[in-house]
Amino acid sequence: MSYQLELRHLRYFQAVAEDLHFRKAAERLFISQPGLSKQIKELEQHMDVQLFERHNRKVELTPAGAYLKTELAHYFNGLNQIIEHSQLLDRGLVGNLKLSYVGSAMQQIIPDLLLAFRKQHPKILFSLKEMDNQTQVDGLLSQETDLAFVRLENLPRGLKSHPVLREAFCLVLPKNHPIDSHSFKELGQFKNESFILFDQQYSPSYYHKVMQLFEDNGFAPKVSHNTIHSNTIYKLVENHFGVSIVPKSLQLKSQKGVKFIPLDNLPHRTVLSAVWDPNNRNPALENILQLLRI
Amino acid sequence: MSYQLELRHLRYFQAVAEDLHFRKAAERLFISQPGLSKQIKELEQHMDVQLFERHNRKVELTPAGAYLKTELAHYFNGLNQIIEHSQLLDRGLVGNLKLSYVGSAMQQIIPDLLLAFRKQHPKILFSLKEMDNQTQVDGLLSQETDLAFVRLENLPRGLKSHPVLREAFCLVLPKNHPIDSHSFKELGQFKNESFILFDQQYSPSYYHKVMQLFEDNGFAPKVSHNTIHSNTIYKLVENHFGVSIVPKSLQLKSQKGVKFIPLDNLPHRTVLSAVWDPNNRNPALENILQLLRI
DNA sequence: CAAATCAATAGCTATGAGTTATCAATTAGA
DNA sequence: TCTAATTGATAACTCATAGCTATTGATTTG
Structure with missing residues (x-):
């Protein structure tokens, strides 16, 4: 033998x-x-x-x-x-992290987060995909995504979330619009304007929050256009297709044809949340969550 | 623990x-x-x-x-x-075989042997080095060489050998020399010629054998030149520096300026032997020896 | 020729790989 | 809502074998 x-x-x-x-x-x-x-x-x-x-x-x-x-x-x-x-x-010191996000998160949050994380764990590779909120949630549940950045009020049972950014809105107007931050008093001044807003499908929860804002200010807006990209919004506003409301983080310092009016005084806030599946055992996920929870 | x-x-x-x-x-x-x-x-x-x-x-x-x-x-x-x-x-089916040989063995024996062996064991690599007999023996004893082809009568204790080729000598004359194979009777006809021979140092045993041949034919030759390369011998003969005697295997079919007269009738033979160290455990050696012993 | 040095062999010991029996937790079926 | 079946983990045992001691045999060395 x-x-x-x-x-x-x-x-x-x-x-x-x-x-x-x-x-x-x-x-x-x-x-x-x-x-x-x-x-x-x-x-x-x-x-x-x-x-x-x-x-x-x-x-x-x-x-x-x-x-x-x-x-x-x-x-x-x-x-x-x-x-x-x-x-x-x-230990999550090398590996792969699959991230998804709504477009607006790429403006501020994601770049900072990734820079900080890469500094701590330079050997972890990312894959990044922009998608609408629902698709992101599906990705989390099927383990195709490890961490998602969404604007969603109520999550499917089983997913965990952590607010990353809680921000006010701001108005987007053409540069030569008669109203500016001094003459602006209340939202009712725009009740006769057309509004260009983010697509309802793309983020129902966000859309609902914006509508709430209008309702609390006593009018229902005329919505002339929908889009999913902030740049498209700015182009349309610049060319007088209407005005818009976006999260403050999308406010740009030097955008040629548009100006921004922050709505800090209004109580409404939109929340960007990091969401993940606690059953996902990717160790790199634990490490990026630690960074977020500080 | x-x-x-x-x-x-x-x-x-x-x-x-x-x-x-x-x-x-x-x-x-x-x-x-x-x-x-x-x-x-x-x-x-x-x-x-x-x-x-x-x-x-x-x-x-x-x-x-x-x-x-x-x-x-x-x-x-x-x-x-x-x-x-x-x-x-x-099992000696792959590996390395270090061979050494006296120049004259490369004319016939080694090429045939290597071709046959490569056919049987295509994955065994050779290294081939021409050297004089004494250096070959040293190489065998220090295991730098696995198998040597030498012209040596008595070997150092411990080495084994197997005759590979037992051959007569032949005369080498300039093409226009008055004596040819018909008019040739006995070696004494050349007692007044100069002889070009292989260097004594290079192969003392062979040199001794050739001298024996002259002695048995009743004269001591005038040796005008020594060399270790048969081609040098042929060139010198062609240019009338003298005549020569070489092993029959060095006889060439179509050498421009020289002609060969075989000495088959004389009893003298030179033996080319394969020699190896039986303590050498290179398995490829066993396999090439099997081929030789047939 | 005795002493020393090497690896192999024989036979024993005890560690731990693998065993059986059981548990705890869950799912599927009646 | 039980029971039966199915899962991996745990506990306690047993037996195969990794490693032990003592010895041999072969050789070198002083």
């Missing part, structure tokens, strides 16, 4: 191959010489290869033994690397 | 990673489920990495476990290749 090959055999072989001396090698391995002899014999029988030439008072490697010796050095090295890499993966 | 990592652990892990089911994997490995669980746990402790997520009724790989699974496939494959290659080396 043939024995199973074990790493023990290879470790012992390596020691004898280095020392070319059973007694010394055995001492170094903290086992007895006969035990070592037996294990080497077993290795030779298992491989069906003669590894050593035992002469009267000296031991030599056969060509096959010499070959095995050089290969094993690489081999053990390879095994150690596999183990070390597994440990890094286990 | 930490256990040693053994191939057993990795084999068991692989089975569980494939089945994602401890009981099934245990069955496949012909061990009990608790034993398998214990070994996997030991592996996880040793690596300090969680490899599986044990849920209530299903087992899943962690990212680190998934990584380990893919790496191990390559890993075991690599180990098998090392073992297989060791076996080939052990």
Whole structure:
């Protein structure tokens, strides 16, 4: 009956191959010489290869033994690397993190977060995808995404979330619009304007929040256009297709044809949340969450 | 106290990673489920990495476990290749054969031998070096050479030899020399010519054999030039520096300026021998010797 | 020729791989 | 709402074998 090959055999072989001396090698391995002899014999029988030439008072490697010796050095090295890499993966120090986000999060939050995270864990790779809120939630549940940035009030059961940014809105007007931050008093001044808003489908929760804002200010807006990109909104506003309301984080310092009026005084806020599946065991997720929870 | 990592652990892990089911994997490995669980746990402790997520009724790989699974496939494959290659080396089916030879052996013997051997063992590489007889013997004893082709009567103790070619001599004359194979009767006809011979140092044994030939024919030759290359001999003969005697195997079919007269009737023969050290354990040597001994 | 040095062998010991029996937790079916 | 079935983990045992001691045999050395 043939024995199973074990790493023990290879470790012992390596020691004898280095020392070319059973007694010394055995001492170094903290086992007895006969035990070592037996294990080497077993290795030779298992491989069906003669590894050593035992002469009267000296031991030599056969060509096959010499070959095995050089290969094993690489081999053990390879095994150690596999183990070390597994440990890094286990601790989330290397790996892959799949992120998704609503377009507006890319303006401020995501870039800062990624920069900070990369500094801490430079070996973790990201994949980034912009998608609407519902698609993001589906991605989380199917484990296609690890972490999503959404504007959603109520999440599906089982997902966890953490508010990342709680922000007021601001008006977007053409640069030459008669109303500016001094003459602005209340939203009712715009009851006869057309509004360009983010698509309802893209983020129902956000859309609902904006509508609430209008309702609390006593009118229902005329919505002339829908889009999912803030740049499109700015272009349309600049060309007098209407005015708009967006989260403050989308306010740009130097946008050519438009101006912004912050609505800080109104109580309404939109919340950008980081959302994840607590069952997702990607260790890199734990690490990026730690960064967010501070 | 930490256990040693053994191939057993990795084999068991692989089975569980494939089945994602401890009981099934245990069955496949012909061990009990608790034993398998214990070994996997030991592996996880040793690596300090969680490899599986044990849920209530299903087992899943962690990212680190998934990584380990893919790496191990390559890993075991690599180990098998090392073992297989060791076996080939052990049987002399791959490897390296260091040959040395006296220049005259390259004319006929070595090429034929190498062609036949390469046909049988295409994966064995040769290294070939021309050197004088004494250097060849030294190379054999220091294991720098595996097999030597020499012209030597008595070998150092311990080396073994096998005659490869036993050949007569032949005269080398300028093409327009008055004597040809018809008018040639006996060597005495050349007692007043100068002779160009192989260097004594290069092969004392051969030199001695040639001198014997002259002595048996009743004269001591005038030796005008020594060289170690047959081509140099032919050039000198062609240009009337003298005549020569060489082993028959150096006779060329179509040498421009010289003609050959075989001395088959004389009893003198020179022997080309293959020589090796029986203590040399290069398995490829055994295989090429088998070819020679036929 | 005695003493020292080497690896192999024989026979014993005890560690730990693998066993059986059981538990705890959950799911599926009646 | 039970029961039966299915899962992996745990506990306690047992037996195979890794490793031990003592010895041999072969050789070198002083």
